[in-house]
Amino acid sequence: MEEWLKDLLWRLNLVKNMNQPDGFTRLGYTPKEDESIEVFKSEAKRLGLDIHEDAAGNVMARWEGENPDLPAVASGSHLDTVVKGGGYDGLAGVLCALGAVKKLKGDGFTPKHPIEVIAFRSEESARFGISTIGSKAMTGLLDKSIGSVQDFEGISIKEAVSHCGFDWDNFHKAERSEKAIKTFVELHIEQGTHIEDHDKDYGVVRGIATPIRLKVTANGKAGHTGTTPMHKRHDAFVALSPLVEFVNSYTKQLNEKQNTPIVATVSTVDLKPNVMNVIPSTVEVGIDIRSVSDELKQEVAEAIRQKVKKIEGETDVTFDVHELVNNESILLDDELQQSLVKIGELEGLSPHLMDSGAGHDVMNMSVKWPSGLIFIPCEDGLSHHPDEFASLADLEKGVRLLTQYYLETAKGV
Amino acid sequence: MEEWLKDLLWRLNLVKNMNQPDGFTRLGYTPKEDESIEVFKSEAKRLGLDIHEDAAGNVMARWEGENPDLPAVASGSHLDTVVKGGGYDGLAGVLCALGAVKKLKGDGFTPKHPIEVIAFRSEESARFGISTIGSKAMTGLLDKSIGSVQDFEGISIKEAVSHCGFDWDNFHKAERSEKAIKTFVELHIEQGTHIEDHDKDYGVVRGIATPIRLKVTANGKAGHTGTTPMHKRHDAFVALSPLVEFVNSYTKQLNEKQNTPIVATVSTVDLKPNVMNVIPSTVEVGIDIRSVSDELKQEVAEAIRQKVKKIEGETDVTFDVHELVNNESILLDDELQQSLVKIGELEGLSPHLMDSGAGHDVMNMSVKWPSGLIFIPCEDGLSHHPDEFASLADLEKGVRLLTQYYLETAKGV
Missing domain, CATH: 3.40.630.10 (Zn peptidases)
Incomplete structure (x- = not known):
């Protein structure tokens, strides 16, 4: 054989x-x-x-x-x-x-x-x-x-x-x-x-575990990296970046709290204009959330929405959260x-x-x-x-x- | 006229x-x-x-x-x-x-x-x-x-x-x-x-203010977003993301401490493989640092190097910092x-x-x-x-x- x-x-x-x-x-x-x-x-x-x-x-x-x-x-x-x-x-x-x-x-x-x-x-x-x-x-x-x-x-x-x-x-x-x-x-x-x-x-x-997939977009404002002072920026990447760490740590903790495995990943990024001398005006990330528990997936998605709201309240960058996929x-x-x-x-x-x-x-x-x-x-x-x-x-x-x-x-x- | x-x-x-x-x-x-x-x-x-x-x-x-x-x-x-x-x-x-x-x-x-x-x-x-x-x-x-x-x-x-x-x-x-x-x-x-x-x-x-430009690369490990448990990941994006916020807040504070303006921006990102169901294996960012004070630029570049070392010590992701440009x-x-x-x-x-x-x-x-x-x-x-x-x-x-x-x-x- x-x-x-x-x-x-x-x-x-x-x-x-x-x-x-x-x-x-x-x-x-x-x-x-x-x-x-x-x-x-x-x-x-x-x-x-x-x-x-x-x-x-x-x-x-x-x-x-x-x-x-x-x-x-x-x-x-x-x-x-x-x-x-x-x-x-x-x-x-x-x-x-x-x-x-x-x-x-x-x-x-x-x-x-x-x-x-x-x-x-x-x-x-x-x-x-x-x-x-x-x-x-x-x-x-x-x-x-x-x-x-x-x-x-x-x-x-x-x-x-x-x-x-x-x-x-x-x-x-x-x-x-x-x-x-x-x-x-x-x-x-x-x-x-x-x-x-x-x-x-x-x-x-x-x-x-089929995924919930979210697309999160941060809308800031472009500007010359050399001429825009730090306190006058609406840098979309700076505003969004804490979300990457948040998705990871929140989901890690959720696994420690209960027995059904859940994973979540910020797996894609699209930054505009992505040019060395221009402040990022827009960043779009793709987030993949998976568990056999639809409830847990919803919990992570909701935590992401809350985090995004919190960031919006603290910065001059606006966000959109779009659900790409949500399969039971x-x-x-x-x-x-x-x-x-x-x-x-x-x-x-x-x-x-x-x-x-x-x-x-x-x-x-x-x-x-x-x-x-x-x-x-x-x-x-x-x-x-x-x-x-x-x-x-x-x-x-x-x-x-x-x-x-x-x-x-x-x-x- | x-x-x-x-x-x-x-x-x-x-x-x-x-x-x-x-x-x-x-x-x-x-x-x-x-x-x-x-x-x-x-x-x-x-x-x-x-x-x-x-x-x-x-x-x-x-x-x-x-x-x-x-x-x-x-x-x-x-x-x-x-x-x-x-x-x-x-x-x-x-x-x-x-x-x-x-x-x-x-x-x-x-x-x-x-x-x-x-x-x-x-x-x-x-x-x-x-x-x-x-x-x-x-x-x-x-x-x-x-x-x-x-x-x-x-x-x-x-x-x-x-x-x-x-x-x-x-x-x-x-x-x-x-x-x-x-x-x-x-x-x-x-x-x-x-x-x-x-x-x-x-x-x-x-x-x-001519720039110092750095390319910082985080080398983690790819894996399926659905099958790799949170505690087994070497996610390059999760490891690198705090650097984006760090560059911004460190430089902001440096402006408050002294009078010569300095700006620094994580302005580009290249994530691999950038696919929804794969954990990021590599992330490369471009950082643009500008001031008429070459000393201040060096200080920010050095702070970035130290932060990168700190992240390396705390994660299983390795980093490279490459100086692209350093004009007086x-x-x-x-x-x-x-x-x-x-x-x-x-x-x-x-x-x-x-x-x-x-x-x-x-x-x-x-x-x-x-x-x-x-x-x-x-x-x-x-x-x-x-x-x-x-x-x-x-x-x-x-x-x-x-x-x-x-x-x-x-x-x-």
């Missing part, structure tokens, strides 16, 4: 080894993503699976089983990456699910329910600023008006999918019925170190969580019950079907980076877990 | 009125700057001046006087602007000097010394990041190696000057001998509000300052003795010749902005001052 995993890991990544200093760049709806999908299809066929491609380009590799009319037991993830990303984010879930099918086929198992390995399209927001396009289409959550959104080269989503042979106007046809799927489990690298920190083998995710966090299926814990016990692997700070395709799938999320460890929690790494031993653990999942869920009626 | 000033103000600005919402864009060594220079030449000829263009494209409009072998009494400034700048910065100095010549000619004055109105080329750093190219060439301060520096379109200085008909390799020929000029006085809009704040008519500048500040000629004060008295105008926080062509001229700098008020101190404004009344005061300067300095032997 290890040799097979290593070989397929390389092939899905379109490389001859994993030592790639510039990382992996397979943006959604590009020829590189296509190429990886083709490798997936051909390997799935070799394993005896039937290939179904939907109107959005998602691929279902399907083992019909004894009763093709029963809802499918599904697993999968995505094959696209960010720019100069790692070779495991997304890909590990597709790889391990294929590995599980290989194992079950080798063991002579015959499922009652159909089994599916799904490769979703364009999960990362790296190209269009919009994530999980494929799984949104599959679950009917896609907002077709985003077709005009453009990438950094000015290519719209509509154009990009057409270059890959798809028609944006048909994307709604990718939606599947509730009866099509029994359960969906995604396996993903953790992108954190909770599993390792707790000395466990894998993670079973209870909830996915997602709690995954309870029963499926229990079964993903049991599956580990069958394999002698110990689970860590945890939350996910990052979004995944399973977020969309969970809206329609009972869904679960398994994490396998990745080194130092590093992700979206050329050095992202998950060991073959951990990938093999992933295969064993998904094997048990397919086996336990597809065998019954 | 007012009508003439208004008409020439418009013509030098290449417009039909001063209400230009997009401001004025005449970058150095572009056809627009050429066009304005041509207006200057033709008006100077109309006033009976001889036109001399040097190898760098600076134009000397010269009134030979009784003894052409005597050193010239010169005044002038520049006609280029920043992008979307104002119509008075630089141009006012050329306009008022021409106005003074017109006045003297009208009064039937005959100078003993030659009188010159100089239009310098490319004073603003807006195009190439390098300021006062023309006056550097005239004073022999030009570093020819900058010829390869490119603008935002990839055009080098060498190419740009050649498009205007000049040869970069000949720029050293623009250098003038010490004997060529007796004194040089630049008139400029204040770009601040000191004159108005002190209820005076014009400013006589004692010293020019310039003290203008004492005797000329006194005479610029007297000139005002003759005209019934009250001077405000002050320092300049911004650099001007006179900085270079002062290295070689006794030089002075006069400020006229500009509304709200606004400059480098479409709304930059100096009244015709203030421009006329400028004409009167320069008329007296030419008269007093050129009449003797």
